[in-house]
Amino acid sequence: MRHALTLRIGPATFRIGSAWRAPLAQIAHLYAAYPRVEGAIADFTVRLQPTNMLRRWVRPSIFITGDHGLADAAPMSLAHGLLAAEMGMNLQMALGWRRHLLLHASSVEKDGRALVMTGESGSGKSTLAALLGERGWRLMGDEFALLDLECGAILPFPRLVSLKNGAIDVVADAVGEARMGPLLRATAKGDIRHMIPRDGAVSRMDEGATPRLLLFPRFGHRAEERAVGQGEVFMRLTQASTNYVAAGEAGFRALTRFVADVPARAVDFSSGDEAIAMVERLWDERA
Template sequence: MRVGPVGYRLGSDWRAPIAAIEALYRDYPKPDFADYTVRLEAEHVWRRWIRPSVRIGGDYRLPEAAPLPLGQGLLAAELGMNLQMALGHRRHLLLHAAVVERDGRAVIMSGISGAGKSTLALLLAQQGWRFLSDEFALIEPDTGLVVPFPRPVSLKNESLSVIPAGSRVGPLLAGTPKGDIRHVAPSVEALAAMDRPAKPVLILFPRFGFPAATRVLPPAESFVRLTQASTNYVALGEAGFRAMVRLRSTVPAIAFDYPDGPSGVAAVEALWAAL
């Protein structure tokens, strides 16, 4: 399937993970060429049938990655697709971030796992924002634009309740290494616009579960935070440095804490409106 500028090819020793992916990615384009190959393989020949366990393989892989039970095959496929980006992708500067856009102006929300990026992106998408990305912000080195990469949103544990009715969802994956997970496909409109980049106007570092507060980050701190959030900044060398300097010097960065979803959405909208 194709997600924004990236084509994937997925192979599996079992039928079930492919069926789950096909259902979740039903509305994505099917390209003739894949940039990256992901393979879900049995750890040993016999583990295809006996206590089946999925090893994540592909063009790029982590040798020490722990295998997952077959029931979490969809998660293995999603992790495999993330790995290809994190380890192999060099066409864009990658930031671990969710991205939403309104009126052609994009907000990049970066932060560690559990900071609430995915939940905020999904809530904002219900308020008329266009969803560009959940896992990675792709910055085009030549233009500084953010390119949509609308993979399904992965929601965990207490965030599962924010899934809007009528969404295309994957199965509930209980008891994964990150707790209970469910994937939510982006809206058909977000997918239809996946080839339309946007200009980043605001970088946010949200933090869930703290009293509401905002703090404008000085350039040095935002630079360090962004390099920490990037999976390929070092590998890109000078091109990565230039893209990062440009992003940091043209786009304001703000850290903000929020106690719950609705106040988080209100804070993002207020910060965006104040630009």
């Protein structure tokens, strides 16, 4: 590819190639604190290429592909090139990672123990992880939590935090403009803006943590909390894992251990402050 860079996020190395310079310049800027490992053998290749030759110049239209691709992925506008690269990295992880059980969850750490939060897009798990990361917790990741198949630890995958719509201003106010990426308007998921994790999240991205609490956050509801039975937790986590089936017996053992060991709560909330107060209280109750 005409433009390329190789960087490491947690245990995964990505080589990102692009027919255009702009998306990679944005990636290089936002991932400046991450190890650049040019020449390394990458776990995954992400390619941003024109949907056809003309579309490199005329109303440029990006097709995301790489080692793993989706045949029916909709092309994206070049203005959303950064998002295309991020989605490309997520796609490679979701479809190709085998070394850990991949949970579609955010995670933060305190005192060597991890809080894992899982939920659908819009549940508030990214926003909550981002805000906690500014309040004494270490952000481990907003999209994927990696569950070690042997020791049961949660390992970080602290890529840029992807914030949508109403969450953008809440987090931008908390972290400041310098750590925010460009505003990407009117994407398929609405407005999106990326946040650069704090230095510690990146410099300590090889440090795992023992999971201590699992939350199922749900934004947009009256504050409420309930225990979640282990059967339901197991079912929801298999749904939240992109590679549970591929991980085979090792995945079964790791996930059942996680479910048996880690207490789970569903938390509804209507604002970030409310959610943080609930999280801190639940965490302290477990102390």
